[in-house]
Amino acid sequence: MKPSLDQFFFGRPIRTTLRPWTAILFASLLLLVLSFIPIKNFNPSLFLFPSYSSSSSSSSPSLEINNKERSKESRIECNIFKGEWVPDPEAPFYTNKTCWTIQEYQNCMKYGRPDTEFYRWRWKPEDCELQRFDPAIFLEMVREKSMAFVGDSLARNHMQSLMCMLSKVAYPKDVSTNSDPNFQHMYYSEYNFTISMLWSPFLIKAQQVDTEGPNGTGLWDLYLDEADDHWLSEIKSYDYVIISGGNWFTRPSKFFVEKKLIGCHYCLLNNVTDLTLRYSHRAAFKTAFSAINSMADFKGKVFLRTVSPTHYENGEWNKGGDCVRRRPYLTSEVKFEWLDEEFYRVQVEEFLKAEMEGKNKGVEFRLMDTTGVMLLRPDGHPSRYGHWKHENVTLHNDCVHWCLPGPIDTWTDFLFHMLS
């Protein structure tokens, strides 16, 4: 069942149904032609707005205006998210010796990853150069400011990458109010700059009600119309808020609106309608964005960092799947898998609506469009190098997170570009 050498080095054969750049370039167009794209298991009724949202019925016309504005902008500006990975002899910019914030499971070199190619690539946008991250300039830009990473372990992965990229110039002090790494606050005293992790894998209020659930992965109660107060109550004073999510919506869950059970995702209860994760995922982003737009006196900038794709091959995550490729794909070699495509499209759609609404409210939304970029990096995950080989852990091959150093450092380059 191992992929052949050809597959290792030359990528998957092209069976393109929807190429990433097609999706990225024409994300806005997709909105309009949505109902004509055949997608496996596609059920148009699931894309209807959740019924509790009364304001969304008028959003379609304004979306079109919004898209025109975007395409006008993109004619003069380079789309930094459209390009290819090219070799980078200057990398890496830190190692596990110069950066102490690498989390164990992403410290791939420590756990014996034999190859080093995977951190020797840089992202080259088609029509311009992505300037190299400069920690000194970055720290000047964020002087007196604060940045929150809201989301799951990939938000934390990103935050740790940023701290490593800054480590040449400054180290932060841990000023967390407790020892919970999910709510870590780091402070760069010379710059009066704070970065925080605000753990909220669903973005909405969520509670694990059963650790077993229907399939051993637990069962969650999700309150689709209530943004998670763990981040909502915190972000008011923040200058930059980076929102992300996706993968947790695959977990079995029950859905509540106005505290009433309305359906579920894979709960396997006879009397509860399975609305699937499409319903909860869209509702969560809608609720999160609209909560931000409803906040009084929020003056920060909001970034959506789009879903980070996984790269399991030859099996699912819990069925022996792995990611063993050793080089990036070319854009011509990949296609979106259906779940990544679904997550990505819905997040961009909800982002565009929120961005439009934000314009009226004075909240600036920015799209950190990394999904297609990372889709090209099956070689950047820890795989089995996230822990010792002899350790008997229930960790499977990790094709979700990203090694540090590694391709995720490019998210920090994007951040640098977007703040410049």
Ligand SMILES: *[C@@H]1O[C@H](CO)[C@@H](O)[C@H](O)[C@H]1NC(C)=O
């Ligand atoms: C860093 O990686 C090397 C292998 O390149 C490993 O021997 C060492 O233990 C690691 N150190 C830390 C602090 O993780």
Ligand SMILES: *[C@@H]1O[C@H](CO)[C@@H](O)[C@H](O)[C@H]1NC(C)=O
């Ligand atoms: C640090 O920055 C915050 C704004 O983020 C400001 O309110 C505070 O006064 C600054 N503190 C110092 C010591 O400059």
Ligand SMILES: *[C@@H]1O[C@H](CO)[C@@H](O)[C@H](O)[C@H]1NC(C)=O
């Ligand atoms: C749930 O568990 C059963 C029995 O172990 C298995 O047959 C089924 O495929 C599992 N379903 C999912 C979605 O993992």
Ligand SMILES: *[C@@H]1O[C@H](CO)[C@@H](O)[C@H](O)[C@H]1NC(C)=O
């Ligand atoms: C569904 O059935 C279970 C067990 O039969 C019961 O406890 C629960 O109240 C029912 N839920 C609804 C929404 O009717």
Ligand SMILES: *[C@@H]1O[C@H](CO)[C@@H](O)[C@H](O)[C@H]1NC(C)=O
């Ligand atoms: C790992 O743990 C499982 C369950 O506790 C056990 O069945 C298995 O034999 C262990 N494997 C090793 C290599 O120790």
